[in-house]
Amino acid sequence: MTRYALRTAATGVLIIFGAATLVFFIMRAAPGDQALVLLGPDATAAEVAAARTRLGLDQPLPVQYWHYLTQLVTLDFGESYRFGQPAVELVLSRLPASVELTLTATVIAMAGVVLGALAGAYRGRWIDRGISGFALTLYSMPPFWIGIMLILVMALQLRLLPSAGVGTPAHIVLPALTLAAPFTALLTRITRSSVADTMAEPYVQRAYAKGLSTREVVTGHVVRNAATPVVTVGALHVSTLLGGAVIVESVFTWPGLGSLLVTAVTNRDYSIVQAAVLLIAVIVVCCNVAADLIAARLDPRVRLGAKA
Amino acid sequence: MRPVRLRRAVALAAATVSIVGLVACSTTTGGSSTGGAVAQELAVAVWTPIENLDPHGASGMDNGTQVAAKAIFSPLLRTKGKGQFEGVLAESWQANEDATEWTFTLREDVTFSDGTPVTSADVVASFERVLALKGAMAGNYAGHNAKESGADKVVITSKDPDPALLGKLITFYVTPAAHQDGDWSKPIGSGPFVVERFTPGQSLVLAPNPGHWRGKPALNRLELRSVQEMAARMTALKTGEVDMTWVVPDDQLAGLKGNTDLVVEKDSGSGVITMWMNGSEKGLKEAAVRRALWQAVDFATIIKSLFPETGSVANSVVTPNVLGYAPQTPVTYDPAAAKKALDDAGWDYDQKIQMQFSQPQFQQFADAVASDLAKIGVKAEPTQKEAAVFLQDLLALKWDLNIQQLGTAGFDAATNLGRLYTCAAKRTGYCNPDLDKLLNQAGSTSDNAKRQELYGQANKIIWDDAVGMYPMFVRNLYVRNKSVQGLTIPPDLTPDFSTVRIGNGTS
């Protein structure tokens, strides 16, 4: 267990460090820097050069990188030049909205587990085909298109729900449904496959032989064993959800981390981009660890820290 | 001007035109006239997010921040149109002969919302802060300096003559000297409103300032919501979540039709679609070639189809409400003549002209231009660039043709022609010593009649040499609920909410 903890911590730090390094160099490689955006089209070359010096952008890349690493360790990314507030504060202030959206979407997506279990238990029957077809179709639609169509039907035609912004609980419905759509489909497919595999195991067959009904077999023997891949894949895909939120948040003007990140990239607001990417990396690593722990808990065959 | 968002759209504070047709005559529901007192609360959707309330900082020139600043702070003066200004904090002003020294006398009865009086020290401190922050705004005041002259006088001097200073100062807001480095999430100002709650990039809630020198505004609560996504702004308007928004695209009017509560108005015009053709690139050096390309595009039809409400065919490099406007001979659509001129100039039909732009609303426009050019065999490729990249390429002259909407700050050609078209500016790829001389003369006198004359001549050179195509004047649409009353449509996209009140819906 100690060995596992050490390994996990080391790998986690490595991943976070890698993502942080990647974002640093990517932002510096991107054309158009902060000094330009800051001064706008009216600036003279001398003013731009002065601004670069002031922002430290004229220093050699390794020096900037070293400076950045010290920021990273102290978790102080400086002020956002546009918002005039500490970047960490801004990023954290947007986190709750993103978490709210992601969690709601995850809860909605749990429907996929039920659907998948049904399909898996009745493999090959009409209910399986219906559910599987539905899941595949859902998975095949571009998420942003689902969002647009939901706005078209639910907000513009039927006028049932607001199409954008925050405020009432009704506001979260459309973005959460959009974000949940591909995830639901994924969970359905994985649960179905996992349940179907487990159903083929000898001990399940034996349970049948004892005269138990399908429902009893599934609830009594299958669910626990089929849960491992579902939970691990689910936890891993939280990062995908965070990524998907970037587009969904911009379609529905949801004031979360994703929309902040996109505007920050556009404005070359390095401090926000760096703080946001770090936070996302930390969340992803935590989800990975959670996935490991839950898998070990559910399935004694999985040993933590076992060499792959 | 900032390509990220139309930053300095400017126009005349003159008559606003109401588009009739959307408003059915007020024979609506009978119940609306009952209840006597209507809640004096207004929510508006601002089209560029308010990320920062600091009027001197990096986002100080964004429309969102400017709108907020107009409510919270006071400027020295404000515009009344072409070359005319009205004092706000300043009671009067005086320039010396060559416009290198301006003296402003301040009003005496103005206080900040914390009760302290506004003095020349506050003005100087604010001005110095603008210079020290070296943001986008500081570029306006290169070589400028402000100093106190008693408690009620401020003198602004500049190294070079600056006859257009007043126009630039309309976006300069005064904040207390004592709070220059404080917390800008709840700043203190002397404007008609005070900040109640500010969530960056989302919402700004304001309350009336009871001590405002022109009297407490009628509104008890004013919320400025940042709604960048256009479709969301329109929906919010239709559902009544907000009562007003501005900069509404032509195409969205169709969706608002049938809603009898909404009133559509236009401002007096704020900018010119400007399509510079890079004279230092790809056979675009000759004026004849540039004119031919301009002639090859049927702008009249494009404008009528894409911008029926907001667009009109331009006849000058700057809008009619700008000092320095002079009408030119319109360029008429004539593909045959264009083709012939290109053939005569030995145009290389195999090369591809890259048309750069960054704002998505230019996409269809650019596509239509490319389509017309293709009809005479000229290959043009509309390319949307990310804002920061567009800016970098723009300044580095890395484009063949680019599309921007240019406003003229302070309604004075000095900030447009005088700044962008000199050889030294290196902005358009065009250089003409004669033009340089004209612009230089115009920039060093404070005689407005003389300046009008000189800028008029400059206008003609730029137009005739087709430094760019200048196809369209742009006006902006304001949509409000008819209960919103007392609003004067501003020329510069920054509405003044101090005069607004909420009626009972039967205007």
Next chain:
Amino acid sequence: MSAITARPRLWPVRLRSTPTVAAVATVVLAVYLVVGLIGPLLIAYDPVATSVADRLLPIGAVRSDGTVALLGTDGAGRDMLGQLVYGARTSIIIGISVVAACLAVGLAFGTLAGYLAGWTDVAISRLIDILMAFPGILLAIVIAGLFDRSMLVVVLALSVAGWVGFARLARGLTLSLRERPYVDAARLIGVPTPVVIVRHVVPFVIGPVTALATTEFAGAVLSEAGLSFLGLGLPSATVSWGQVIANGKDYLDTAWWISALPGLALTGLVVSTGLLGDHLTQRLGTSR
């Protein structure tokens, strides 16, 4: 974290597919291919030409020149049917190019990591982890900004992170293959490592990886649409379904067909690819 990277079955999930379903999917896919390949020859459509007088026409409306716009027109007056047909070609080309690039890179990295183990494995696995923890959108924005827009750039932007899936699968398979007796034997008699990999490992990895390719194809097509939707995709002279959907976003209220139709076309393509993919996974996939 090694338990995560080594997890063998992340995505290839078997859907029981009957030959009929697979056949139908194949036929639908073939139709898309035919439309994409020869449709442009049959339907005259010039993506550069706009006709602003005929903009926002509904389905079946008559244009000013008397012709019928079968599926309506978009905001610049371009024919929707033409855009759908030309968009099919774009999507298919992008999908195939991205999958080919990702497959090549993923297969190489995955088998190397799995076969050589040790530091190579650690390095490649960590690279995969880092890429997975990184918002792909950032990569795409930077790549789209660094270069002028073109199809090649889009393929590059989508491939930078897209190979990870293949690499994970290939690595997992190779790990178990290298313990097989015949591989051991080849190694013992001194067959050079590259030859062992190419002759004894790759042939067994290629099957499941190909099955994964159909899923990745769908993913690439969807991602291209997403990039175009954010305004970071192909140049406007190249028709892309994602771009058309994005163009119609502002007209949902008045001209729904602009966004709705290309989305349907895209969904149809991806669904049939998915059905075929499930079928292939069942036949070629791992039995684990």
